[in-house]
Amino acid sequence: MKSNTFSLNYSNNSTQKEFMGRHIGPRDEDIQAMLKELGFSSLDEMAAQVVPQKIRTTKNYSVVGDGISEYELLANLKKTVSKNKVFRSLLGMGFYDTITPTVIQRNVLENPVWYTAYTPYQAEIAQGRLEALLNFQTMVIDLTGMEISNSSLLDEGSAAAEAMAMAHASHKHDNVNSFVVSPKMHPHVIEVLKTRAEPLGLNMIVQDPKSFDFKTPVFAAFIQYPDTEGVIEDYKEMTDKYHNAHAMVVASVDLLSLTLLTPPGEWGADICVGNSQRFGVPLGFGGPHAAFLATKDVYKRIMPGRIVGVSVDSHGKSALRLALQTREQHIRREKATSNICTAQVLLANMASMYAVYHGPEGLKKIAQRVNRMAAITAEGLKKLGFTTPSTTYFDTLTVSTPKAADIAKAAEALNMNFRVLGNNTLGMSLDETCSLQTVDDIFQAFNLGAKASFTAADIDASLNYNWPTQFVRSSKYLTHPVFNTHRSEPEITRYIHMLQNKDITLTHSMIPLGSCTMKLNATTELVPVSWPEINKMHPFAPTSQIQGYIEMIHDLENKLCDITGFAGVSLQPNSGASGEYAGLLVIRKYFIDKGEAHRNVCLIPSSAHGTNPASAVMAGMKVVVVNCDNQGNVDVADLKAKAVEHKKDLAALMITYPSTHGVFEESIKEICQTIHDNGGQVYMDGANMNALVGLCRPAEFGADVSHMNLHKTFAIPHGGGGPGVGPIGVREHLKKYLPTHGLQPEAGPKTGISATTSAPWGSASILPISWSYITMMGAEGLKKATLVAILNANYIAKKLAPHYPVVYKGKEGLVAHECILDMREIKKTSGVDVADVAKRLIDYGFHAPTMSWPVIGTLMVEPTESEPKAELDRFIDAMISIRNEIRNVESKKWDIKDNPLVNSPHTAETLLKSEWAHAYSREQAAYPAEWLRSNKFWPVVGRIDNVYGDRNLVCSCPSVDTYK
Structure with a gap:
């Protein structure tokens, strides 16, 4: 008789590798099937063809570890952070303990529909979070008494610095480079202002603005309202004096106080900045929190950050979108006055919901x-x-x-x-x-x-x-019905879910955005963010109370050094652009210390992300553009010529690797050596590090500095457009220049650059996410994730190449972790462009790939390692189906001005109308693929008119009649 007993064979080794199997989408048999499609027998064989052998690392990770289970991870991290002492914080300085309504904690902060969304560039499938952001703008406008607000910035210090740059740019008198800062501003704000002013040649005068004698012309005065010691002063008379001297007044404000206090807009302030943290967003050891900048309408064209505006869709229905998009630094490059390309959307949404909840x-x-x-x-x-x-x-x-x-x-x-x-x-x-x-x-x-x-x-x-x-404040605020309706928990819960049902996120389908790395944000990684030991810590708590945090932070720094080969890492920068800026300041200080302060030329390839030249200008550098060849690679001959031409003043090269075009450039070591031979430093933009981890170390092939987007490669969710973290790694000779912080000596070396963010470790409360990801994946898991990301991209490229030419490939005809699909010839033959494909993908239930960047008229696809083969095949089928629809236009079966592509996306409302005057059927419009019959996402608006929105700019909640 056979025994009924059985063995689980649940060894410690299998437990260690458990999370790797959860994170990486394709099963082993799927991986083999995709490899076979590409003509390979193993991932290593594929990697040998994709990644240049000369940059492959030969060293094994010594710190990362072998990976642990999710259960073990949470137990270990809890033990570590329990060393923190969660005291009641009365430290202030713009950071306050707050009560997060549990309905907001559970339904927004801890809800993947809110935290896994991408930036709302595809507005038709982002109407929910756009409405929440419009509420945020309205809240800020009403409370500050200003006329227009952006939809969030990174923190209070950098918001003040953005106001400084904005005030200087708007000053109509030449050669006025001084500004006055009250010593009663929060000290971290003063420090960030100092950091940002110095490379730009701006002179910060720290004194009471009320007693300033104007013997030195100034372009602005900065005050804290109430000030850092709690005092409230009347600034009306002072403001008039500065206006008479052609200077602006910037007020850094406390939003909660403005429910009682006369708002700055009523006594004449030109710009208001601040932080919405105390509106239900946990302290989180300094972040992430949603800062803001509000100003007068006349300055809207030069204000930094993103603005949500009201427009109309193709049916005349009110719809929301990001307005005035020419502010985006992709476009303005070295002419930009800011390098901001992100926001703190998840936290802005929490703050706005707090206002909706309380009224x-x-x-x-x-x-x-x-x-x-x-x-x-x-x-x-x-x-x-x-x-x-x-x-x-x-x-x-x-x-x-x-x-x-x-x-x-x-x-x-x-x-x-x-x-x-x-x-x-x-x-x-x-x-x-x-x-x-x-x-x-x-x-x-x-x-x-x-x-x-x-x-x-x-x-x-x-x-x-x-x-x-x-x-006493006499003016009303938050009068819009949205702030006066949702008082009971059923009402606020339904409102939150009504908004989230309007958005496509990673909970619905893959988000194939090139350069954005929308991978799995595992629940276990996010659980610690809600622990009090993580989210109730004040950023300036005594060192003796933050030992658990410091232990985890140092371990993460060491792990990132292990992964990249760098000697030191700073976790202070709270976005990728912030990391670029901090890295360039490190290079700048290195040269100043060497007595070579004249080195200020930064070479940047023409293909670079727009934040690169903007960051270089902010760091006091002069941008020189390097050409790219027909394959999208850096033109090495042009690089060498310009490096030699500017040898005396060469400071840095900023280069993205793998390239912005999604290929491993064979000449990267030669490129780095050329810069070093001419006295410069190499800054590597780490946006594409998801193709490097486990295979290559940037410090080994020539990078001196690199930022690494934790919200891309290392699994922090994008949060609908933020938060992000952009730490920098440096080689040994630059380690002493990593950012420090005047209020927290543990944050960096005494010899480092001054603080670039308000908090010592930036967005510290989300660092456990990346620490958990790396710790659970282990060395083997991280390497396999990179290989599968490359495999998935090449599988998509191979399957779609017969339908959409792939623009750039490496020497062996393969791509890195992303591929660029060419629509330019298709547009010539059909009139259908990238926007039409992007909007038609909504009808198929997908977010679009990155449109027209880095090449106009193309779509850049990055599937990441988290997407299983079945999802990749579904996306491939959708793209092929769309190509066949385009062929119907090319063959004249469908009219060029009336077909499912140019009329997309199709809403349920339009499909239910009695009239249907199109040559294609309602079924073709709504259900072009069989899988949609069981899982259909319905957009709530049709295609949005961007031009109308900019010509008729409305950036606060419209009247109720507008929604009707």
Whole structure:
């Protein structure tokens, strides 16, 4: 009789490799089938043909490890971050603890429909997040009293720096390069302003703007409102003086205070910047958070970042889109005044939902309660014999006392952090999480550990405190119905889901965007983001309280060094463009220290991403463009000629590898050596590092600096257009110049460049995502992921080549991790262009590939390693089906002006109308593929009129009648 027992054969080794199988889409048999299609027997055989042997690494990873299971990962990380001490933070400086409504936490922050979406360039399938962003803009406009706002920036410091560049660009008088900054601005904002001003030759004067004598002409003045010590001042008279001197006034504001406080737009500020973090977005050790910039309508053409605008679709229906897209740095290149190409969309959506959830009255109640807690605290401190220097405050109080150090220690003993400002001064910033118990603990700390003889409740019962009359806000805000409708949880839940149902994300289908690497964002990687040890930490908490974070951060740095071959890594840059900028500043400081400050020429290939030249200009460099040959490779002869021509002043080459055109350039080592021979440094744009990991180390083939997009190669989700992280790696000779931070010595070397972001480690709360990805994949998994990404791209290229020519290929006729499909000849024969294919793909349930970049009239496809063969085949079938539809146009079966392509996308509303005047059927319009009958995505708008939207710019919530 046979035994019923059986063996699981569940060895530790199989557990280690478990996650690799979850992350990589194609099964082993699928991989073999695709390899056979390409004529290879193994992934290594394919790699030998695709990746130049001369750049292949011969070293094994020594730090990355062998991979661990998801369960083991969470247990290990929990153990590490439990070393953090989650104290109540009263440190302020623009960072506050907040209450994230659980309905927003579960349905937005932790919902893959919101966090796996891409930037809303295909507006027809992004109407949900575009509406949430329009709400964000409206919220900022209303609260600041300004006329127009962008849909978020990276952080408060860089938003202020963008305002600086904008104010300087708008100044109508030549040779005015000075600006005034109040010393009462948050110190991290001042530091980022200093970092950004110096390479541009701008002179920052730190003094009270009210006492400035204008003997030096200035283009702007910057103030904090309320200031970093909590004081509220009247800036109307000061603003008039600066306007009379042809200078702008920039106010860095606290959004919550503006529910009570006269908004800057009403006393004349020209630009408002700030951070929406306290609107339900966790502290997260500094980020990611959605900053903003709002200004007067007259400046809309030069304001940085993205703007959501209202337009109409092909049926005359109101529709949303990104407006004024010529601001995008792909287009303006070295003429750009900003290198911004991203935003903080997921966090902006959270903040806007917080405002939708609470409404104007709810926000006002929160603000009043915070302010009253501060008033109770002030009264109690008076009873204890202390004096607060101001009677006009919102949430922050400062106290000068010789006992400051002892009081701060007593506060720590009560698990609470006060801010130590120096000169025996303490600061306390209260927030919506503070209670009367918090205030009692403040009293106990100031009483050096002994309970006070009175309680906060006693003071609350008798306190007669009113907001100062001279600062009372009289204007209304958030009057649009969207902020006054969704009060119950069913209403807000339905509103969130109504919006998400309008968007295509990775939860629906593959997003084949070239250069964007839309891979799996595994749930296990994201779980820690919601842990209090990760998301409730203040970025300037004492070092003794952040040991778990520092341990994880250093381990991630070491792993990234192991992967890239670099000697040092900084995780401070909070976007790819921020990484470019930081990397170039490192190179710049290296040359200054060598006594070669004159080196300022940056060579950039004509094919480069537009942020490259914009970043170079911001770093004080002069851009010289290098030609590319007919195969999309850098023209080595032209590069050599220009390197020699500019040898005396050559600072750097910025080059993307593999190339922007999706191929491994054989000459990369020669290119790097040419730059080094002429005294320069090589900056590698790491946007395409998903084709390198496990196979090549950039530092080994010649790169001196590289940024590496964690939101691409290392699995952080794109969040609908942000967050991103763009750390930089450097070789040994540049390590001492990595970014530091004035408020956190652990952040970098003392000899490093000053801070480029507000927080010491940028968007720290999402670093566990990449750490988890690398740790679970292990060395073998990371290498296999790269090989499968290359395999998937070549499989698509091979299958689609008979229908769409592939523009660029390597020496062996293969591509790297992405391929470019040529539509230019097809347009000549049919009139159908890339936009028509992109919109028709919506009818098939797909997001479009990258359109017309880096080559006009093409589609760039990057499938990544996460997509299984079945999904690749579905996309291939859709593209072939669309090509056959184009053939119907070419053969005159369908009219060039009336066919499913030019009329796409098709909405259910148009298909249900009684009239149907097209030569093709409704079924052909809606169900061009069989799989759509069981899983159909319906766009809610037809093709959007971009020109109309720019000519009739509306960037806040329209009236309800418009939606009707």
